[in-house]
Amino acid sequence: MLYLHDVWVNWFEGEENGYNVCYFHEWRREDAIELLDQVPLLYITDELYNYIENDMHDLPKAMLDTIYKRAYMRKGQDRSVLDYACVVTNGNDILAMDTIGYQIPIRKSRLIPRQEQLVYDMIQNTKPQSFQYDDRNYEKEYHILSMKPELIFGLTRKERQLKQLLMMGLDQLRTTNNPKELRYWLTEWDPKTYPFNRFMDENKVWDELYKGVQQGWSAAHEELCLKLIKGQPFLEKMWEIENGQEQNASK
Numbered sequence: 001m002l003y004l005h006d007v008w009v010n011w012f013e014g015e016e017n018g019y020n021v022c023y024f025h026e027w028r029r030e031d032a033i034e035l036l037d038q039v040p041l042l043y044i045t046d047e048l049y050n051y052i053e054n055d056m057h058d059l060p061k062a063m064l065d066t067i068y069k070r071a072y073m074r075k076g077q078d079r080s081v082l083d084y085a086c087v088v089t090n091g092n093d094i095l096a097m098d099t100i101g102y103q104i105p106i107r108k109s110r111l112i113p114r115q116e117q118l119v120y121d122m123i124q125n126t127k128p129q130s131f132q133y134d135d136r137n138y139e140k141e142y143h144i145l146s147m148k149p150e151l152i153f154g155l156t157r158k159e160r161q162l163k164q165l166l167m168m169g170l171d172q173l174r175t176t177n178n179p180k181e182l183r184y185w186l187t188e189w190d191p192k193t194y195p196f197n198r199f200m201d202e203n204k205v206w207d208e209l210y211k212g213v214q215q216g217w218s219a220a221h222e223e224l225c226l227k228l229i230k231g232q233p234f235l236e237k238m239w240e241i242e243n244g245q246e247q248n249a250s251k
Helices: 046-053 061-067 113-122 157-176 179-189 191-197 202-213 219-229 233-249
Strands: 002-010 033-043 071-075 078-082 085-089 094-098 107-109
Touching: 002 113, 033 061, 046 085, 046 094, 071 085, 085 113, 157 179, 157 202, 157 219, 157 233, 179 191, 179 202, 179 219, 191 202, 219 233
Parallel strands: 033 085
Antiparallel strands: 002 033, 033 071, 071 078, 085 094, 094 107
């Protein structure tokens, strides 16, 4: 088995989509960077890599058995074993993951560039391992709170987080499904619709609003997001945290 040593990780917990597991150039000083003293390296198939990177389903039992208690974390002088942690690669991309004792990849991280290059060097003359798992025919499901990658790619870390926040606000709006509120927010987003959106039913209004905001990110998106979450303490706190981190990162 291949092993990496002294691996710096920046865990993103509970992220089912790989686009939210930030690459090194988007790491922040506020992030809690940890050190893996030793971690197994698995060269796996594209299908399994995508399954791990972009979802949170049970990992193959044979894979879990292979990595069981073979990874160690170091904090100062303390060295502790991790039940199921490893670095996986498909030869094109790399991901560290830790199940924190479960059978799903709860925590995910990218590596620093120097260690990424080491991974590619280590697998150069090897072939990918094939692990059988139950969900081999699964299809990734996307929805308003788990957007398709093409709606996210090209955005900065801050923009991705704020767009996620906007979608949370819109999801609440859709759940309430109040026609007057929907028309109001469609007008806020696109004032040109005001003369005729009052003649639309709530489904059509929602479709116009969601179709309009789901592409890209702009000052108009940010303004709508801030207005939409006003008065919702949890969402407002997320806004403040994200904007505060961005300001700190730029200092």
